[in-house]
Amino acid sequence: MKKIMVVDNEPDIVDLTRTVLELGGYNVVTANSGEECLRLLEKxxxxxxxxxxxxxxxxxxxxxNRINNKKSNIKVAFMSVLEISDKRKQVLLEEGLADYIMKPFDKETLLNRVDKILEETE
Incomplete structure (x- = not known):
């Protein structure tokens, strides 16, 4: 079973995202800060x-950038309310970002995007 880490400083977003992903059949680990994310990724x-x-x-x-600089096999996708241009998104994808998911999202969209990212790693 694939494992996903959800990182967001908004507890409601973390809980909602975790629930959707668990119902979709994924194991989920959560972090509430960037620092906590990096600590958890060590273990x-x-x-x-x-x-x-x-x-x-x-x-x-x-x-x-820290995950990317370690040349790990971990895929990273942003979840954000910030809109970015298609050009900027393309640059991020070329730099190794797996996806850019706009908030708010519905559960079907989230699961479809996550499924697609993880299918590409198999």
């Missing part, structure tokens, strides 16, 4: 990190 093996961008302390951008 948890996950297939995908769903990462908020705007968090106090270490931002999602910083976490993505």
């Amino acid at each position: 948890e093996k996950v297939d995908l990190v769903l990462l908020d961008i705007m968090m106090p302390g270490m931002s999602g951008w910083d976490v993505f």
